Amino acid sequence: MAEIHDQFDTILILDFGSQYSHLITRRCREHEVYAELLPCTTQLKDIKFKPKGIILSGSPYSVYDKDSPHADPAIYELGVPILGICYGLQEMAWQMKGTVDKCDHREYGFAQVQMTQIGGDNASVDALFEGLGDEMQVWMSHGDQLSAPPPDFHVIGYTATAPYAALAHNSKPFYGIQFHPEVTHSPRGKEVIGRFILNICGCQKHWTMQEFIGKEIARIREICGPAGRVIGAVSGGVDSTVAAKLMHEAIGDRFHAIMVDNGVLRLNEAKQVDEMLNKDLGVNLTVVDASDLFLSRLEGIEDPEQKRKIIGNTFINVFEAEAAKIEAVAAEEEKNGAAAKGRVEWLLQGTLYPDVIESISFKGPSATIKTHHNVGGLLKDMKLKLIEPLRELFKDEVRLLGRLLDIPAPLVQRHPFPGPGLAIRILGPVNREQVAILQHADSIYIEEIRKAGLYDQIAQAFAVLLPVKAVGVMGDARTYEQVIALRAVQSEDFMTADWYVFPAEVLRRISSRITNEVAGINRVTYDISSKPPATVEWL
Ligand SMILES: Nc1ncnc2c1ncn2[C@@H]1O[C@H](COP(=O)(O)OP(=O)(O)OP(=O)(O)O)[C@@H](O)[C@H]1O
Ligand SMILES: O=c1[nH]c(=O)c2[nH+]cn([C@@H]3O[C@H](COP(=O)(O)O)[C@@H](O)[C@H]3O)c2[nH]1
Ligand SMILES: NC(=O)CC[C@H](N)C(=O)O
Numbered sequence: 001m002a003e004i005h006d007q008f009d010t011i012l013i014l015d016f017g018s019q020y021s022h023l024i025t026r027r028c029r030e031h032e033v034y035a036e037l038l039p040c041t042t043q044l045k046d047i048k049f050k051p052k053g054i055i056l057s058g059s060p061y062s063v064y065d066k067d068s069p070h071a072d073p074a075i076y077e078l079g080v081p082i083l084g085i086c087y088g089l090q091e092m093a094w095q096m097k098g099t100v101d102k103c104d105h106r107e108y109g110f111a112q113v114q115m116t117q118i119g120g121d122n123a124s125v126d127a128l129f130e131g132l133g134d135e136m137q138v139w140m141s142h143g144d145q146l147s148a149p150p151p152d153f154h155v156i157g158y159t160a161t162a163p164y165a166a167l168a169h170n171s172k173p174f175y176g177i178q179f180h181p182e183v184t185h186s187p188r189g190k191e192v193i194g195r196f197i198l199n200i201c202g203c204q205k206h207w208t209m210q211e212f213i214g215k216e217i218a219r220i221r222e223i224c225g226p227a228g229r230v231i232g233a234v235s236g237g238v239d240s241t242v243a244a245k246l247m248h249e250a251i252g253d254r255f256h257a258i259m260v261d262n263g264v265l266r267l268n269e270a271k272q273v274d275e276m277l278n279k280d281l282g283v284n285l286t287v288v289d290a291s292d293l294f295l296s297r298l299e300g301i302e303d304p305e306q307k308r309k310i311i312g313n314t315f316i317n318v319f320e321a322e323a324a325k326i327e328a329v330a331a332e333e334e335k336n337g338a339a340a341k342g343r344v345e346w347l348l349q350g351t352l353y354p355d356v357i358e359s360i361s362f363k364g365p366s367a368t369i370k371t372h373h374n375v376g377g378l379l380k381d382m383k384l385k386l387i388e389p390l391r392e393l394f395k396d397e398v399r400l401l402g403r404l405l406d407i408p409a410p411l412v413q414r415h416p417f418p419g420p421g422l423a424i425r426i427l428g429p430v431n432r433e434q435v436a437i438l439q440h441a442d443s444i445y446i447e448e449i450r451k452a453g454l455y456d457q458i459a460q461a462f463a464v465l466l467p468v469k470a471v472g473v474m475g476d477a478r479t480y481e482q483v484i485a486l487r488a489v490q491s492e493d494f495m496t497a498d499w500y501v502f503p504a505e506v507l508r509r510i511s512s513r514i515t516n517e518v519a520g521i522n523r524v525t526y527d528i529s530s531k532p533p534a535t536v537e538w539l
């Protein structure tokens with residue numbers, strides 16, 4: 001079966017635990033070259049593909065510490081170019097008998113690299129820096145540096161305090177740089193990465209979503225065979241919608257989408273998703289109204305983790321029951337011989353690349369802050385095999401894919417919405433009345449954000465219903481009602497986030513509409529917490 005590595009030239013990035021490792025992957029892909037991140041402990045013999053080049057990432061460790069991570073020395077025998085970045089440079093130097101020490105002048109922040117002219121009369125800079133001039137502003141973050149380069153390497157760049165800021169091997173395509181080309185603070189860093197992967201490794205610029213669609217559809221068809229059926233949970237969010245549309249393009253009605261109305265969706269959401277998927281996108285979708293079941297199980301529950309677990313488990317129950325129904329119909333059809341479509345063998349999951357990166361981190365799983373629920377991921381003992389067409393993609397690649405698949409722009413740009421829905425935005429017990437209040441306030445908030453033309457500048461915005469009451473005055477009478485908190489954040493990847501600064505008049509309009517139009521609310525507040533220390537959702 002065609003694997004992604006047979007179809008696209010691949011750059012292998014070995015992750016030594018830097019905060020920026022995923023950015024190296026991103027930058028390669030921005031050059032339309034497929035790049036994959038694997039833990040630094042990966043042994044070459046366990047990798048089934050041959051990369052066109054290898055990049056060693058930075059790391060919080062020091063190479064000379066006794067428990068620091070090291071690359072499989074076999075990489076230097078593979079015959080492909082290697083670029084070490086920061087710790088990656090130190091690692092390459094250390095493995096090849098150079099010396100690395102703690103330095104007197106730690107560098108955190110901007111630095112100027114001088115690129116050295118090499119080659120005597122026909123002086124020119126190294127291929128890694130070709131066309132970038134003889135000086136470059138870069139961003140550094142290191143406390144160690146090379147005190148002696150390994151034999152057979154020469155200097156191609158230095159700074160005021162780091163004489164070995166960039167090295168190249170005399171005869172092999174091995175390079176190391178002390179600075180971080182992957183961060184935007186190194187303005188020409190992306191070009192440096194381009195020189196390495198395009199000119200030095202010779203990668204073809206094939207990684208475009210246009211190419212990906214065709215190849216992925218062919219791959220899905222091959223996996224499913226002529227009759228296999230696939231089911232998948234869709235929420236109307238970006239990821240599951242794009243995955244569903246791709247499945248539909250590949251196998252048509254043999255893909256069955258299931259949306260669960262859990263009673264804690266946004267205003268009119270189930271209806272809108274139904275129309276969009278069934279009518280506009282032609283995807284075979286069943287909406288299951290399980291709101292009574294969910295709300296009855298949530299009755300009286302205030303604890304956030306308990307809410308999340310109840311919803312996650314109930315999702316599984318509902319989803320499995322629906323899958324069994326589809327399976328029974330398929331079996332019946334098969335028995336009758338009429339248009340036998342085959343058994344339901346596969347489960348679609350909208351896993352994205354950041355989820356994959358998180359799960360393969362060599363540092364082990366990070367602390368559980370919240371139990372994020374993801375329907376497919378919880379179906380452990382279903383006999384279904386997983387199909388994950390978005391597994392290699394970052395969110396903005398998914399959005400681009402969505403646009404190419406003709407999914408309407410407002411949907412593709414939609415803010416994420418968590419699986420446990422409004423249940424984790426109602427801070428007290430969840431019931432139909434509380435859901436209705438929050439749905440109404442949230443829809444006004446989002447409507448006004450759209451009207452003000454701000455929706456696409458904000459990564460995520462939503463309203464939260466607080467379980468406290470405050471005193472107010474309306475029409476000269478005393479009120480004693482609940483409080484709505486508004487949240488809007490800007491974020492790259494939701495690991496960190498900052499609160500969004502609204503123009504005052506937009507907040508004023510939103511506040512006045514919510515208190516006027518939503519019965520039960522007499523006060524609106526705006527959340528000015530960043531993540532960390534807060535999280536994006538309140539529960
Ligand atoms: N109400 C729902 N009905 C069916 N499946 C759901 C529902 N809510 C969530 N899911 C499933 O859980 C998965 C994870 O949800 P998640 O919010 O991360 O992704 P998404 O909804 O597809 O996209 P986005 O992150 O843009 O909201 C979804 O892809 C979908 O498979
Ligand atoms: O599918 C999901 N299931 C969940 O259980 C869940 N909890 C939080 N989120 C979303 O994750 C991002 C980060 O949120 P937090 O800072 O609150 O963890 C934000 O985008 C949140 O909306 C979830 N998404
Ligand atoms: N960013 C890095 O890779 C740092 C490498 C090493 N920990 C140092 O301090 O020099």
Ligand SMILES: [Mg+2]
Nearest residue numbers: 235237417418
């Ligand atoms: Mg969602």
